[in-house]
Amino acid sequence: MSSADETLDRIKAQVEEETPNDIEIESVAFEGPELVIYTPDAQTVANRDGIVRNLAQTLRKRINVRPTQEALVPPNEARARITQTIPEDAGVQNLDFDRQTGEVFIEAEKPGRVIGRHGATLDEISASVGWTPEVVRTPPMESSTVSNVRNYLKQEREERRDILQRVGRQINRPTTADEDWVRLTTLGCCREVGRASFILSTPESRILIDCGDKPGAEGEVPYLQAPEALAAGPNSLDAVVLTHAHLDHSALIPILFKYGYDGPIYTTAPTRDLMGLLQLDYLDVASKEGRTPPYESQQVRDALKHTIPLEFGNVTDIAPDIKLTMHNAGHILGSAVCHFHIGEGRYNVAFSGDIHYKDTRLLDGAVNDFPRVETLVLESTYGGKNDYQTDQSDSERVLRDVINEAYEKDGKILIPAFAVGRSQELMLVLEEAMRKGDIPTMPVYLDGMIREATAIHTAYPEYLREDLRQRILYEDENPFLAEQFEQVDGGDEMRQDIADDEPAIILTTSGMVTGGPVMSWLRLLGSDPDNTMAFVGYQAEGTLGRQIQRGQDEITLGDTSGPRAERVSLKMGVETVDGFSGHADRQGLESFVETMHPRPEKILCVHGDESSTNQLSSALYQKFNMRTHNPKNLETFRLS
Ligand SMILES: [Zn+2]
Secondary structure, eight states: OOHHHHHHHHHHHHHHHHSOTTOOOOEEEEETTEEEEEETTHHHHHHSTTHHHHHHHHHTSEEEEEEOGGGOOOHHHHHHHHHHHSOGGGOEEEEEEETTTTEEEEEESOHHHHHOGGGHHHHHHHHHHOOEEEEEEOOSSOOHHHHHHHHHHHHTHHHHHHHHHHHHHHHTSOOOOOOOOOEEEEEEOSSSSSOOEEEEEOSSOEEEEOOOOOTTOTTOOOOTTSTTTTTTOGGGOOEEEOSOOSHHHHTTHHHHHHTTOOSOEEEOHHHHHHHHHHHHHHHHHHHHTTOOOSSOHHHHHHHHHTEEEOOTTOOEEEETTEEEEEEEOSSSTTOEEEEEEETTTTEEEEEOOSOOOSOOSSSOOOOOBOSOOSEEEEEOTTOSTTOOOOOHHHHHHHHHHHHHHHHHTTOOEEEEOOTTTHHHHHHHHHHHHHHTTSSOOOOEEEETTHHHHHHHHHHOGGGSOHHHHHHHHTSSOOGGGOTTEEEOOSHHHHHHHHHHSSOOEEEESOTTSSSSTHHHHHHHHTTOTTOEEEEOSOOOTTSHHHHHHTTOOEEEESSTTSTTOEEEEOOSEEEEOOSOOSSOOHHHHHHHHHTOBSOOSEEEEESSOHHHHHHHHHHHHHHHOOEEEOOOTTOEEEOO
């Protein structure tokens, strides 16, 4: 008998002891971070006051109660009963039975109507059919990513269960180490922006946090071969934790599966979907540019299959001695500040990932309230001493002026933007300005992945700001579905028609003009002085966006050195509107630390160029009298 089986036997005895005698416990199992209890009396356990809560407290585990096979009404019969129970206006689209877990997934347009008051309808369903109902919202905008991910995970259900059970055994293995230390190693994003990656290790476990690429610097990848990282083999890692989907944090995660890693990835559900979208696009761009991608689409699917989605605020065991809690980071949809609790109160470290301190139209500001935290690893993108951004309301006014001027000239407004985050923020600004009459209502064309990324946002309204969530969910005024937003889906022919037509706004990728449909738009619109290009995001050194911003007035498109190279002389107006960044500015970073509860003892300033991390590090030291560092890559800190 393995030690994991012994542990389970012991836990089963404990569960039996803690539950009333009339409840039969058939078996218990680990699935990922959860302890699953199988019982013919699942309904009673779920409904009787306090049973699950008590078990969770006594066992210090997340508990999931599931019915045994005999307790399940056959699917055909169950389908009929469920359909009768749920009110018609819930808009049920699909019922899907998972025999292994005893769950029935109910996809509906209005989950609230399926759930009922205080869960009354759900209770009625499980009492009647024995299956545990799980409600899934039909995205208000069709998203191929969301449906592809859902279908794929459904298809891989059996293998996923094996993965979860293996992960569960790993997390609950008996601990062997008798020493006590915590170390943190930097594998990238120190004194640079890009290739975010860290290793958090104890004598017992090893966690990889983020694994990104460095935009514009092919081949500069995280130091995964370092002795602290994968040198001991890919499965010396207990877990991968992903703060958010941007490629400078997520691009190289699939390569771990190519190397043979088969452990879990912990992140939020929206980050999982956005990560899939962006990684597949990353492969697409690489092959279009004639580069050999570092992994294949199969490894992107492997990453999805191994992802265990977490909700904000849920404390989760990810290793025998490490608990992870994710909190809203305010940066993009699903982005998280990741808090690690190590040992029984031994040490606490929080990784900010990328943060936005203030509320934006799309998201609440970053959470900085924790039970305990000794070390903070803090991003420093705008940590330089002059990195102050304009207030968003001022930025919006400037943008409205730019649009009004271009409209009066009968021109087009071309806005390059990142598909995820900035585009949705701008859509909200434009929709409101048009609704209030601050700018004329005109078509807003969405080109590239923007529409798809927006659809993913509407599939996860609970991650958006309260007022926006209400608009998407309950009042038929989803701003993203406003009439003026139109998808460009007819290629260059459609673009030509748009260019020949009335004034319009064009939101298009890529955000730094490094490729994608914005290049076609430059060809079509660039030589007409009545048109305007408006930059709303950071333009990195070395990108075409930065060159245009600096006044370069001739650009080469297409095969830049070959015979098909095409020169366009730029006569369109060029404007820069600050203040729409997804990152906290210098003031925001200081405020995040100043109002943080509790104040950490130590801060590592990372994810910024050398002067930014340096200046932020010394400012925080002077202002708050705490130990601060701006580490290089490949440094290791002993935290405890
Ligand atoms: Zn980011």
